[in-house]
Amino acid sequence: MTISRRLGIDSIGRYRVSGLLGTGAFASVWRAEDDTLDAPVAIKVLADNWARHLDVRERFVSEAKLLRLADSDRILRVLDIGELPDGRPYFVTVLADGGSLEDRLAKGPLPEDEALAVLVEVAEAVCVLHALDIVHRDLKPSNVLIHRDRVVLADLGLAKALAQGSGLTQVAGSPGYMAPEQSRSGAVVDERTDVYGLGALAHRLLSGSTVGEPSARLEGRLGRAVRRALQADPDRRWPSARAFVEELRAVAAGEKSLSRKRFVLPGVVAVSVLGLAAGLFYWQQKPVEQQRQQQGAAPTTTVKPIDPALCRAGDLRVLTGGDGAEPLNSNRRNMELFFASDKRECKLFGRLEDVRFVQADGKVIPLRYGDGQGEPVEVQVGEGGWASVQLNWDVDAKNRDVKPLTPARMEFRLPGSLDLVVFPWDKGPVGDGGQVEVGPVVWATG
Template identity: 40%
Template sequence: MVQPSHFGRYVVIRRLGSGGFAAVWLVRDEELDAEVAVKVLAEHWVDDLDVRRRFVEEGRFLRKVESPYVVGVHDIGTTDDDRPFLVLTYADRGTLADRIEAGPLSLADTVDVIENVSAGLQELHDRGVLHRDVKPENVLFRSTPTGERAMLGDLGLGKSLEAVSRVTMPGGTPAYVAPEQVRGDVLDPRADLYALAAVTYAALAGRPPYGAKTLAAVLAVDGPPASLRTVRDDLPAEVETVILRGLSQDREQRWPDARSYAEALRAASQASIPEAATGRSSARPWIAATIVAALLGSTAGYLGWQYGVNRQWVRVVDQQQVLSVELPRDWTQNRAGSGWQPQGATASLPGLLVSDNNNDWAKAGSTVSGVFAGVLPPGQLPDANNLPGPSGCTVSPEAITKDSTATVRYLGCPAGMTTYERVKQFQGQLVRIQVRAKDAAQAEKVLDSVDYKPK
């Protein structure tokens, strides 16, 4: 294929890839001085009116939703040889298919990706659009100021829910398509949910659940796929249960929507993470709730941050932008902030964890410096003597319940570290805080910097 020099005002840099119907090019919008992607209809389809219609319709579907989790359409045009093209958000970090090819993803990374993709799917469904081709190749990654974000792209097979309220033509990618879509049944969002569950399975196993090569093979499937736990022994049974429900051949047995699937997957994924505190107990389960096990999110992409006057310290804000904390910049190697679900809560609540290493935060004897803050369910401010704490720590005599705070300081927790546990009431809202540091003065400064501002 000869590389064109431009598409309208867009100067071509290089080809990113191609498929049966279109090629995608990296281009520069010289007016805006920005890199974007241009998807151009393939030459041999230029005279096929139905293909042209579906190509342009993809752009219309994408324009229906303005979401950070769905590839955006910025412009539409026609080449000099009369081929339509779409100007799209450039995903500079490749696809999920690329990553699966390199090997299975970790459970934490998989859950993060699926949460992003499910958010995009839910946006499409809420606006009356069915994707119909959710697969790893259509999960794209884009850099953000604090990490990266997964996005859902390629609505070449997309349909409005109004259109799929009637019998449809079979279609989809065999390894990921729902059986009712192959049969040409009337479709609803649960067809996309099946594909999302199949993508989850593939991310964890390194291969799709059934590996069907043809649409006919999809209808020959009988029974659940091979157990994920035979492929990897680090997955809790709860995770497999969530995925298998999503892969049910009977759509009535699947999760009702993408949002509930993602929430269930996140909750199930925590079953494998050890408890952060095993020492003192409390009659209040939401006070004793494990921090790491209840956290939602594990990558830098969930947090915003900004420098303070002293650039060695930064203020970090959770995804919902209600919790923030100021801390030394060298503590921020790992950041998670899409929320948490403490015991006693019926849904996720704002929460963040920032530390040298989130994976080691919960380990016994950990010397990782960091801070956790999480909104608690409604309740009364507890007495400081009832606050939980890491095992093996000596509680200082200054366990204090005062005004709107209950605070305990742990010394030698472990050796050479100072740990604070606090529950603070902000405008009637309880927030749990834990800080661990080698420098006691730093720990106290971080503890006092935590702020809660409801939207």
């Protein structure tokens, strides 16, 4: 008899429960199967003894909303939310399949170039949150998961929307990773609090010890960058996570080994999202690589280090060409995006990712996306080099009684990066449910 049956839980909503991944002070996390989509999921359920505490319940639901709001491959994705018959709320996330960073560190320290690659990935995830005015407040290895080949940030149970006010009235965080101001009731918590958390995570990855424990001094430019992040006075830290991550990238660019090596993450059989408010994880380690290969298992997944030659959002100017109708089709419009760089020569290769149109109220316009024709070309942008991408969209509404919608802005991510590029949209309406095609990166012409 499975543990789920012993506890009297066979299903949660439409999901078939297959086992308990773990329990914590505020919630339990279950492994379940989505039989409709034929995929495993993790379901976090608020503990019964907290279900009637409105503040805890609100924080639990808020966590799901914040995770959903992030809508990024760098943040653990929420797929669904609901309530059990007894009124306890739950939300469903993807089931991380690659372990936690804490699990990896338990096997030994990381080489410096691998640690740098991971730090950059985590810092970029934090930048995604900060772009939404969300501060995480609990950055630690157990809250960093590996899903497929990506570093994924989890546990927003302590996160707080900065737009709701900067005064913090509740002491929250984890010893060894918590900024000093988090232990003071009423202190201001902002982006610099997460800068400290990133510095504490860097200290653990690079020295093998948490802040406050005996460890070797970190030397050189990297050591100075970490020590600045760990300043007790927030005004003396890096002013933002973006400033810190750019310094880490500069250090990484000077480490030739970083561009040659990959960060290898051991396989894990079952990893839950229990690092979310509960702060506990359940996992089962797989055998070592040699044993796995003898059993015919696939090689362990890897996280590729950042290629410093790739263009970042901060490097580029994005311009748009004039729009017009496609020949013989007045319902299709087209335009060209141009990319230029005045800061440094960098390269673009591939296709734009996560392209979407957003209305002024923040709602994403529902559209179908397809790739434009042609193959991408590696383009060196800067010093006279310009890249371009063709964009075609449908202005015909799916329902002819509904007028086409006019976006306030267009958003997308650069190929090879999760940097979000946002610019105002002034090219007219797009069709609700219409088709959008985005061509590959090519050399700009004309």
